[in-house]
Amino acid sequence: MRTNPALIAMLAAGLAVSACSKKPPAQLPPDPGGAVSTETPTASTGPTPGSQADFVATLMGQDTILFDTDQYNIDSADQAALAAQAQWLAKYPAKRATVEGHADERGTREYNLALGERRANAAKNYLVSLGVDAARIATVSYGKERPVALGSDEGSWARNRRAVTVTID
Template sequence: MTSPRTIRTAILLLASSAALAACASKAPKQLPPDPGANVSTNTAQEPVQGNTITPGSQADFVAQMMGQDTIYFDTDRYNIDSADMTALQAQAQWLAQYPGKRATVEGHADERGTREYNLALGERRANAAKNYLVSVGIDAARLSTVSYGKERPVALGSDEASWAKNRRAVTITID
């Protein structure tokens, strides 16, 4: 015969196991993109079909820009220089070719400085790029900005080469 104490212990063990099993974390269905990854929010169509890129997709934008989807800044600066103007003019030409497309300009900073300072600097960088695109004829309603500050570096490291790669504004097409 089993004693009431043994039964209570078994019930307590079963309840504890069930509670622990309920607390176990579940893996997410889809992982978020890597920091700095250029990801289109357009899920209506696949940008690459076979070996061809769909015209007007984020993949098409990146391919046409050949690295000019990103502009870089000096330390604590957000001014647009002549190299930036060339890249932004290429972006504007692509956006003019696809008037139904919208874009987000992401502002980034290097790891130095406070989180708040770098978010503000990233915002100024994104707005500088957006304002230039508007000045060459892109409707401001098609453009949005977001600042990631130092939160999404593309280069890890505490040296000038890494910092230079992280001081940037990146244009991502949407819709």
């Protein structure tokens, strides 16, 4: 009887692979999607009242105001957004906020930091004029360092010329 070396190699490989197969565990972990909870569900289905998520959800995009090129003036659309922010802040008098000033990529770093600061201060001053205590609002300028739109076109630049209000927990 003659043995075929290729046949022996295939049989050895098959045995090696079958010896490495995993055995199923004795107890399977619970299914994350279909787990049955014995806890009573909470009534809250939205964001926690007074949180940053609540601020963003309530204002529906009015946490950000936009500016024209090299400008920091508050126009009528900005006034409406800031009025909505002031109403939310009046509802939660213990909350503090930071107004972040931003600029587009054009211009020097120093110029854009100064412009971002003027934008943040303009938004803060308007909020204060609406009755929000100035001590509750801080400002910071990021200049061109934190763009929301990457691109070197007017559409991207327009989205990056902004002031964003962020609540502090």
